[in-house]
Amino acid sequence: MDQQKIEILNDGQTVDEEFVKTWEILDYCDQYNGTLTISFVGVIIKNKKILFSFPKHYNVTTLRENQTSCMKQILYILSKNKATYGSFDKGLKGEFPVKAYHDILNHYKKYGLYLSNESYFENGYEGNVDWNRTINKSNKIVQKNGVIFFPFVIKKNRDKSVFISECMNYVLADASNYRDFITTIIPYGYTKINPIFKNLKLVINELKRIRNLYFKDIEKILINNLINYIEWKSKAKDNVRLLTLKFDNYWEMMIDEYLNDKFIDIQCDDIIWGESSNIKFYKPEMEYVESKETIEKSKNRNLYKVQYDHISIDNENKRVIIFDSKYFNNEVNELNYKQLFYHYNLMQKYKDFKIYNGLLIPTEREYYTKVHIDRMDLDGVKIIEHYINLNDVLNHYSKKI
Numbered sequence: 001m002d003q004q005k006i007e008i009l010n011d012g013q014t015v016d017e018e019f020v021k022t023w024e025i026l027d028y029c030d031q032y033n034g035t036l037t038i039s040f041v042g043v044i045i046k047n048k049k050i051l052f053s054f055p056k057h058y059n060v061t062t063l064r065e066n067q068t069s070c071m072k073q074i075l076y077i078l079s080k081n082k083a084t085y086g087s088f089d090k091g092l093k094g095e096f097p098v099k100a101y102h103d104i105l106n107h108y109k110k111y112g113l114y115l116s117n118e119s120y121f122e123n124g125y126e127g128n129v130d131w132n133r134t135i136n137k138s139n140k141i142v143q144k145n146g147v148i149f150f151p152f153v154i155k156k157n158r159d160k161s162v163f164i165s166e167c168m169n170y171v172l173a174d175a176s177n178y179r180d181f182i183t184t185i186i187p188y189g190y191t192k193i194n195p196i197f198k199n200l201k202l203v204i205n206e207l208k209r210i211r212n213l214y215f216k217d218i219e220k221i222l223i224n225n226l227i228n229y230i231e232w233k234s235k236a237k238d239n240v241r242l243l244t245l246k247f248d249n250y251w252e253m254m255i256d257e258y259l260n261d262k263f264i265d266i267q268c269d270d271i272i273w274g275e276s277s278n279i280k281f282y283k284p285e286m287e288y289v290e291s292k293e294t295i296e297k298s299k300n301r302n303l304y305k306v307q308y309d310h311i312s313i314d315n316e317n318k319r320v321i322i323f324d325s326k327y328f329n330n331e332v333n334e335l336n337y338k339q340l341f342y343h344y345n346l347m348q349k350y351k352d353f354k355i356y357n358g359l360l361i362p363t364e365r366e367y368y369t370k371v372h373i374d375r376m377d378l379d380g381v382k383i384i385e386h387y388i389n390l391n392d393v394l395n396h397y398s399k400k401i
Helices: 019-021 063-083 097-113 133-137 163-178 201-210 216-237 246-263 292-298 339-351 390-400
Strands: 006-009 030-034 035-038 039-045 051-053 115-125 139-141 147-150 152-161 241-245 264-266 270-272 308-313 319-325 354-363 368-375 382-390
Touching: 030 368, 035 051, 039 063, 051 063, 063 097, 063 241, 063 246, 063 390, 097 163, 097 216, 133 152, 163 201, 163 216, 201 216, 241 246, 246 264, 246 308, 246 354, 270 319, 319 339, 339 354, 339 382, 354 390
Parallel strands: 006 051, 319 354, 354 382
Antiparallel strands: 030 035, 039 051, 039 241, 115 152, 139 147, 264 270, 308 319, 368 382
16 A cells, blocks of 8 residues: 555545545535535545545544554455445445455355356267267167167266356456455456456346346355446446445444443443453344333324433343443534433433443543533433543454454
8 A cells, every 4th residue: 555645534524625526525525504524434546546534533643653554454344344234325336345245255265166067968888878869869770689879979067167257257356456455355366357358338238148047046146246346347447435424333333342342340430441341232122212101192193212322231230321322523512412311211211220321432542531411419310421542442343353
């Protein structure tokens, strides 16, 4: 990864119209009152130049020495999750087809290049005789005791490399070109590429034509993945994008792993971090905010539900710990009404429990806290802002996947 060709910025950073036009990233920016701000995390490669957007709270100036390794780490997390779960970004245009590639790769690892078993016939006297063809096509000699046919028509089988295997070969070889940026791609020592792949539209049409000739699910899935990859390649050319517009979803997912592995306790509003945590957090199903009686009486009225990001219920010690993941540009500067409502809702459900309530926010600094709201002297409600080092969370998560 040539550092000289990389342009670096942050998610949430303000950019001008000329910059947006040059990189063709209008779809990846927020627009408000004539101001354009970056709204993605990941990489865009255009004409061999690289634009990389780091998450909010990653200080690109003070952490310059670690930029390349952090880039690869972020792209590894994006690609690994997209390959396993698909994308949070439904309908994201022009993105490298990570899942299609990995499905093709896994098929290759398990079965090798696709081979079709082909039957053929030849004349001879040893092997599996096809009597119908022998009777209809061979010479006949009539004798007293019957008819002799010669030569016999022998049925044999051979493995034939078909068009699908050439498509697999092309995809695995093409993806290898992006291994510097997407580290989940494996190097591939490919054979010579068929000249037909100079016309990708023709290849796509042929794949769509032959798709109906295959009946096994594994074959149909393989062909669909080949179509997805080659359709992307036909449009993207050498412009490659691997990014997310929803890094807040990644932050929630990563911080959940971090909590479940490192959360030990809460003391004096601070989280005690360590190893081998016995406290487990989970994301419950959505639940109604009104009583069963009220819900049963309602007819056409909209009924509202809530869902907590991270919750741990300790029945033995009668306490509830609830956290909400927040991916903000800066420290919190306004009241979080949703989290306040969560607290009151839980107070109704767990009347004899102590409730610990907090917001989990990334920072470039070491872990610290701030009081968000303190109503302990009024009704016992207190919400703490927990600022957690982004690099620590990234490092922890990337080792787990």
